[in-house]
Amino acid sequence: MIRRILPLTLLLIVPAALSAQDLVPLPLELPKPLFVGTPVPFKVPNLEKPSTTKRPPFLAPAGTVNLAKGKPVTASDTFPVIGEIAFVTDGDKEGTEGTFVEFGPELQWVQIDLGESAALSAIVCWHFHAQARVYHDVIVQVSDDAEFKTGVQTLFNNDIDNTAKLGVGQDPSYIETSEGRLIDAKGVRARYVRLYSSGNTTSDLNHYVEVEVFGKK
């Protein structure tokens, strides 16, 4: 039974425009799970039920790599509370002190410049995985315009009440884990990736351990 369900599950998350024979599991390396401090109870509308199993492999075209590693990052908050903006793409996903960047309160964004437009398969984001928490108003957009004024495509949006004024989102809120959040980019082409958030269930602040953008040039 499981053998029958698994291929079906995999097919469901394959980018629609791609044929199955070209697809291979995304070369995704996960950090070790962490747990620090007292868990904080929270009540969040539209919260996705936490999965009790590992995420199934995400299939992407052969040759897909993390295009974001080491790429320049800009941010709405240019003076982080702790850490460096470059941590977002430095390849260190450990999640402990010295591996995350913390930005100020309210809606904040980080933006990755991939250097050139590329066909994107998936974006994986680790906000902060040392503690179970939920980030608010998570919005992921891509564009070829560095100002994000034209050609903006939204890949993920869980801002259900349009707090960020970027449109009402239909995606669920989710609890951060060491698996990160994998967002299907559906093969869209773009040079810039911008991620928004507006605080979390533990504090008003915004964090990033790592963002990986998988695609092919």
Add this chain to the structure above:
Amino acid sequence: MTDPHAPDSLDFTRRDFLSTGLKLGAAVLVAPHVARAQATSGQAALNVALIGCGEQGRVLLNAALKIPDIRFQAVCDIWPYNRTYAERLLKKFGHAAQPFEDYRELLSAVPDLDAVIVATPDFVHAEHTNAALRAGKHVYCEKLMANTVANARSMVQAARETKKLLQIGHQRRSNPRYQHAREKVLNDAKLLGRITNVNSQWNRSVSADLGWPEKYALPEAALHKYGFANMHEFRNWRWFKKYAGGPISDLGAHQIDVFNWFLGVNPSSVIAGGGADYYENHEWYDNVMTIYEFPTPQGMVRAFYQVLTTTSAGGGYMEYFMGTEGSLKMSENPAYTKLFREARAPEWDQWVQRGFIRKPGTPDEGAEKLLPWEKSRPKFGAPARTSVVDVRETAALSSWDMPVTLDKAIHQPHLENFFDTIRGKAQLNCPAESAFASAVTVLKVNEAVAARSMLTFKPEDFIA
């Protein structure tokens, strides 16, 4: 912030609480800080400093930042990473806090402080707290108040001598759900009947040692200056006997404090076993199981407690009070909180109507309110909306909820209570004397583990 989901019963508690506090506050002279510049809400701002800007210090900072009329003037940490973190965090919220490496410098350089929050490792709680008290500041110190009884006693004495407030961070004492459980469910309604046993735990899964960014490592001389052997011990001080009281202090202290608080007495004996059975580099045991005996006026209560740091089995953390007519499973996590009625106990419907408890599935607003012209509804009057299980036909216990929620960070109400007390509006929910009794209760476990036998307490042990 007002809890929009809180029922009248909570309001009642708050009114009572404030009323008592105001009556007491009337006798207190207006402190110098009250004369300072008025803040946005119309009351004088309190000037506060934080000593210890690590993980717990930042938790307290984030909670305190939600409280109006608190002005952070200084932060102190021996590690520049932590110090910068706190300084910049506060700057984001408009607080220009001066950074200090040495707490002595802070206390002498920032004269207008009203209060100091201490969130340093346990072995320096007494040093930092006593210095702040003697400098004329009120102190909120994280639990466990100290890793030795002697140090804990010195803190009570310093507070007494200086006539300054000392609140210890057993934050459950200010949690409205815990207050409701104790005051309404246990004491007023006595829904558990005679409490006979307690079962409690805090289980955590295996975790790796805390590391540090190499470029931020403290020089050896700086570590030695402040009493740390090396960077590993500085970052993982909880595993070492020199700096901490062990897992029973790190985690158990919160819940064992609830034993004393809910039962209203201190224990008469303790037996415990534990060992460093998994982690090879921990000086303290990594698991401990303990049984206390509490001689309550209603009879003996035997209370089991365990901390396991290698498994999160059993839902993590909870305190389970068991009595002849019901049980109360409490946790800081509302999802783990539940009341159970024994089949032999009287029906609890009247307590639903009075807002003490809530039927499962009832919305958060609490018990359905009676309109002024309505009579009390009979127990079995209207047909139930959901099917009712007949307790005569099943051994399963009926489960109930508590109608009180907390929509703030879990440490916020305890900090609010501290600041309200400074302003003469309240009384401390966890004054040094109460926390001392809890520290004695907790630290005796370590003696019992070493002795491998039952140890007894004398009533005078709990008095500082």
